[in-house]
Amino acid sequence: MDSLRELFITRAYPILEKIMFYQSIKKMALMAALAMPFYAQSSYAQINVFACEPEWAALASSLGGDAVNVTSATTALQNPHHIQARPSLIAKMRRADLLVCTGADLEVGWLPLLLRKSANANVQPGQEGHFMAADHVSLLGKPAVLDRSLGDIHAAGNPHFHLDPSRIAQVAAALTDTLTKVDSANQAHYLSKLESFNEQWQQSMKQWKELGEPLRGKRVVVNHNNWIYLESWLGLIPAATLEPKPGIPATSAHLNRVLEKLQEQPADMLLHASYQSNKPATWLSNKTSLPIVELALSPSEGESLTVWFNKIISQLLSIN
Amino acid sequence: MFLFTGELMMRKAFPMAVIAAALLFSESGFADTDMQALKQQLDALKRDYEHRIATLETRLLKAETKVDTQALEVKSARRSTITSNSFNPAVSVILNGRYANFDNDPDDYELPGFSLGGESGLGSQGFSLGESELAFSANIDDKFYGKATIGLHNDGGSTEVDLEEAFIQTLGLGNGLTLKAGRFFSAIGYLNEQHTHTWDFADAPLIYRGLFGDQLKNDGVQVSYIAPTEMFLQFGAEIMSGSSFPGGGEDNGIGASTVFANIGGDIGIEHSWQLGLSHWQANDIEGRTSGGHSHGGVGTDETPSFDGKSKINALDLVYKWAPNGNPSNQNFKFQFEYFDRQEDGGITMLNSGPPLEESSYDGDQQGWYAQTTYQFKPQWRVGLRYDELDSDNSGSDADVLAEAGLDNEGLKPKRFSAMLEWLPSEFSRIRLQYNRDESYEDADDQLFLQYTMSLGSHGAHKY
Numbered sequence: 001m002d003s004l005r006e007l008f009i010t011r012a013y014p015i016l017e018k019i020m021f022y023q024s025i026k027k028m029a030l031m032a033a034l035a036m037p038f039y040a041q042s043s044y045a046q047i048n049v050f051a052c053e054p055e056w057a058a059l060a061s062s063l064g065g066d067a068v069n070v071t072s073a074t075t076a077l078q079n080p081h082h083i084q085a086r087p088s089l090i091a092k093m094r095r096a097d098l099l100v101c102t103g104a105d106l107e108v109g110w111l112p113l114l115l116r117k118s119a120n121a122n123v124q125p126g127q128e129g130h131f132m133a134a135d136h137v138s139l140l141g142k143p144a145v146l147d148r149s150l151g152d153i154h155a156a157g158n159p160h161f162h163l164d165p166s167r168i169a170q171v172a173a174a175l176t177d178t179l180t181k182v183d184s185a186n187q188a189h190y191l192s193k194l195e196s197f198n199e200q201w202q203q204s205m206k207q208w209k210e211l212g213e214p215l216r217g218k219r220v221v222v223n224h225n226n227w228i229y230l231e232s233w234l235g236l237i238p239a240a241t242l243e244p245k246p247g248i249p250a251t252s253a254h255l256n257r258v259l260e261k262l263q264e265q266p267a268d269m270l271l272h273a274s275y276q277s278n279k280p281a282t283w284l285s286n287k288t289s290l291p292i293v294e295l296a297l298s299p300s301e302g303e304s305l306t307v308w309f310n311k312i313i314s315q316l317l318s319i320n
Numbered sequence: 321m322f323l324f325t326g327e328l329m330m331r332k333a334f335p336m337a338v339i340a341a342a343l344l345f346s347e348s349g350f351a352d353t354d355m356q357a358l359k360q361q362l363d364a365l366k367r368d369y370e371h372r373i374a375t376l377e378t379r380l381l382k383a384e385t386k387v388d389t390q391a392l393e394v395k396s397a398r399r400s401t402i403t404s405n406s407f408n409p410a411v412s413v414i415l416n417g418r419y420a421n422f423d424n425d426p427d428d429y430e431l432p433g434f435s436l437g438g439e440s441g442l443g444s445q446g447f448s449l450g451e452s453e454l455a456f457s458a459n460i461d462d463k464f465y466g467k468a469t470i471g472l473h474n475d476g477g478s479t480e481v482d483l484e485e486a487f488i489q490t491l492g493l494g495n496g497l498t499l500k501a502g503r504f505f506s507a508i509g510y511l512n513e514q515h516t517h518t519w520d521f522a523d524a525p526l527i528y529r530g531l532f533g534d535q536l537k538n539d540g541v542q543v544s545y546i547a548p549t550e551m552f553l554q555f556g557a558e559i560m561s562g563s564s565f566p567g568g569g570e571d572n573g574i575g576a577s578t579v580f581a582n583i584g585g586d587i588g589i590e591h592s593w594q595l596g597l598s599h600w601q602a603n604d605i606e607g608r609t610s611g612g613h614s615h616g617g618v619g620t621d622e623t624p625s626f627d628g629k630s631k632i633n634a635l636d637l638v639y640k641w642a643p644n645g646n647p648s649n650q651n652f653k654f655q656f657e658y659f660d661r662q663e664d665g666g667i668t669m670l671n672s673g674p675p676l677e678e679s680s681y682d683g684d685q686q687g688w689y690a691q692t693t694y695q696f697k698p699q700w701r702v703g704l705r706y707d708e709l710d711s712d713n714s715g716s717d718a719d720v721l722a723e724a725g726l727d728n729e730g731l732k733p734k735r736f737s738a739m740l741e742w743l744p745s746e747f748s749r750i751r752l753q754y755n756r757d758e759s760y761e762d763a764d765d766q767l768f769l770q771y772t773m774s775l776g777s778h779g780a781h782k783y
Contacts, residue, residue, distance in 0.1 A: 075589065075644070075645065077644035077645070077646055078644065078645055078646040079646055079648040081648070082647065082648040082746070083645070083646075083647065084592075084640065084647060084781075084783055085780060085781070085782065085783050086584075086586065086592045086640075086783055087552030087582070087583075087584025087585060087592065087593075087594050087783060088551075088552055088584070088585045088586040088592060090546065090552055090554075091546070091549060091550060091551060091552040091553070091585070094496055094546045094547075094548055095548050108780070109746075109780050109781075110780050111780070112780055113780035113781075113782065114780075115491075115492075116465055116489065116491065116498075117498075117546070118492075118496075118546065119490075119492060119493060119494070119495075119496045119497055119498040119544075119545075119546055120492055120494075120496070121491075121492030121493065121494040122492070123492070124462065124491050124492040125459065125462075126462050127462075127492075148745075148747060151745075152745070152746070247745065247746070248744075248745060249698045249699060275644070275646050275648075276649075277649050277698065
C-alpha cells in the first residue's frame with residue numbers, strides 16, 4: 001500500500017497538478033477572450049481610414065479622433081495625379097474600412113487599380129465606405145471643351161478644392177455623416193467631434209479672412225492650375241501659368257511669352273507647389289525678380305488643416 | 321408653395337423637393353395628361369432654376385470672399401459627379417508603330433536550345449505597325465469588373481484580329497479574395513501580366529520569347545488572395561485550358577495550372593519592392609508545335625511537335641525608387657526575372673519522313689534578364705537591359721533535337737539593350753532602342769524607333 005501511495009505521490013500527483021495548471025490557464029484565456037469585446041468597446045474599436053491625400057487624412061483625424069486609424073496614400077511632396085499602385089498601398093487598402101479621396105478624376109491613374117487589387121468589399125464604389133469629397137462640393141474650372149490637346153484636364157472640374165476652407169467645411173459635414181454610418185457604434189463621438197471642429201474652423205476662417213485682406217487683388221503667376229480655389233478665396237488674381245497646358249511641363253518658348261506678358265503687366269508673386277520641379281519658377285524669378293512662394297499643396301504628416309492654412313497665409317503675407 | 325430664396329442652402333433642396341413631390345403624386349395615380357402637364361411645368365421650372373443657379377454661381381464666384389463665414393450652412397447632399405465614362409465602358413486605343421533596322425535577316429533569327437513558338441520573332445525590317453490595341457473596360461455592376469482587349473496586327477500583308485484579353489473579375493468579394501475568369505495574361509513572372517505597350521523596351525526579354533512566345537495568356541480561372549497584413553502578401557492559383565503555347569494540343573478540360581505568391585512593401589518613403597515566386601505546369605501536352613530551326617518560313621516544312629509534360633519555375637524582383645516617393649519628376653526602376661523550364665516527353669518532326677523523325681526529349685532550359693530604367697527629367701527616360709539564356713536538352717536522337725532547334729549549339733544566347741524615351745505627356749511616348757543581339761552565332765545590331773500613343777481613357781498601370 002505504501003508503495004502504491006508513494007507511486008501516486010511521485011508520479012500521478014505531478015501530472016494532475018500539471019493538468020490543473022493548464023486548465024487554469026485555459027480558463028484565464030477564455031475569460032480574457034470574453035472580456036475583450038468589453039474592453040474594445042470601452043475604448044474605441046478603431047476603424048481604418050485610407051485617405052488618398054494628406055488633407056483628407058488630416059480632416060479624418062480631426063473628425064475621428066481616437067476612433068480612427070488614418071493612413072495617407074500620398075504625402076505633400078508627391079503629385080497626387082501620379083503615384084504608383086505600390087504593393088504597400090494595396091495591403092493598406094485591403095484593411096481599410098473607409099476610403100476618403102478627392103475624386104473628380106484626380107486619382108484616376110492609380111485608385112481604380114488599387115480598389116480592384118485590394119479585393120476589399122467595404123470601399124468599392126457605391127459602398128458607404130467609399131467617400132469622394134468632390135461629390136459634396138461644387139467644382140470650379142469645369143472645362144467647356146474636352147480635348148486632350150488642351151492638356152491634362154479634368155472633365156468634372158478642378159479637383160484641388162481643398163484649398164478653399166469653406167469647401168473643407170462642407171466636406172467635413174459629409175464625412176462625419178459617412179463616419180457615423182460606417183462606424184455607427186461611435187455616432188455620438190463623431191457628432192460631437194464635428195461640432196467642435198466647426199466651431200474652431202469658423203473662428204479660423206474669420207481670422208484668415210482678416211489676415212488675408214492685404215492679399216486681395218495681388219497678381220500671381222502659378223506653375224500649375226492647382227491654386228484656383230485659393231485665388232478665388234483670397235481674391236488673388238491669376239496673371240499667368242508656367243505650364244503651357246495643364247500637366248505639360250513649361251517650355252522655354254512659353255516661358256518667354258509669359259515673361260513678355262509680365263513685362264507689360266507685372267505680377268506680385270510666383271506660386272509654386274513644393275512637389276513640382278522648381279526650375280521654370282526659378283528661371284522666371286531670376287528674369288523678373290518676382291518672389292517665389294513655395295507652398296505645400298497639402299499638409300505634411302501629422303499637421304492639422306488649421307496649421308497648414310495658417311502657414312499658407314503667413315507665407316503669402318511674408319512677400320509684402 | 322415654395323418661395324425662391326436664393327440662399328445657398330436651398331439650391332439643391334428645392335428642385336429635389338419638387339421632384340419628390342411629383343413622384344409622390346404620380347404614384348397616387350395621376351392621369352397621363354396631368355402628368356405631362358406637370359412634367360412640362362417641372363421642366364420649365366427646372367430650366368428657369370438652372371439659369372438662375374448659373375447666374376447666381378457667377379455672382380457668387382465674384383463675391384465669394386464676401387460670404388459671411390458665420391452664415392455658412394453646411395449641407396450634405398450626396399451627389400455624384402458624372403464623368404464621361406461613368407456609364408459607358410472606358411475605351412482606349414493604343415497606336416503603335418516602329419521603324420526597325422536589323423543587320424542580319426530577321427527571318428534567320430533563332431534561339432539555339434529553344435523552340436520558338438507563339439508570336440515570337442523579330443518582326444519585320446523597316447516601317448511597320450506594331451500591335452494596335454483596342455480595349456474596353458468597366459465595372460459591370462457592384463460585383464464585377466470586365467475588360468476586353470482586341471489586338472490588331474499585321475501578318476504578311478493582312479491584318480489579324482486577336483482577342484488578347486476578355487475577362488471578368490470580382491470586385492470586393494471580401495476577405496481579400498478575387499476571382500477572375502475568361503482569357504487573361506497569366507500571373508507567372510512579373511512582366512507577363514503587363515501589356516506590351518507598358519513594357520520598358522520595344523521587344524520581349526529573350527526568356528519570354530523562348531518560353532512563352534513573348535507572353536503567356538490562356539483561358540481559364542484565377543483565384544487570388546491578399547492577406548490582411550501590413551506587408552503586401554498575395555497568393556494565387558490559375559487553372560487553364562492549356563491549349564495555347566507553351567501548352568498545346570486538345571482542349572480537354574484543364575491543361576495547365578499556375579500557382580504564384582508575391583510579397584512586397586515600402587522601405588521608407590522613397591523605396592518600394594516586390595518579390596514573386598511562381599510555378600506553371602502542364603502535365604499532358606499533346607502536339608505543341610513551334611518554329612524549330614527555321615529555313616525561311618514554316619508551311620509544308622518539317623515542324624517540331626512536342627508531347628509530354630512541362631514545368632516552369634520563376635522568380636521575379638522589382639525595386640523602385642523616386643525622390644520623396646514622387647515619381648512624376650524622377651524615378652528609377654530595377655527589374656530582374658529568372659525562369660527555369662524542365663520538360664519530359666518526345667519530339668516528332670511533323671511532315672518528315674517516312675519514316676517519321678522522332679526522339680525522346682528531356683528539356684532543361686534557363687534564362688534571366690535584368691533591366692533598369694531611369695527617368696531623369698519629367699519627359700525623358702533611359703534604360704539598360706541584359707538578357708542571358710542557357711539550355712542543356714537531351715534526347716535519344718540528337719539530330720532530331722538539332723532540327724527542332726533544341727540543340728544549344730554550344731552557345732548561351734545573350735543580348736544587350738539600351739533605350740532612350742521621350743514622353744511628351746502621359747499619353748505619348750517615342751522610343752529609340754539599340755540591341756546588340758547575340759541570340760545565335762551571328763551577332764546582330766538592331767535599332768528601333770518606336771512610337772506608342774494612347775487615345776481615350778487611360779487606365780492605371782500596374783506596379
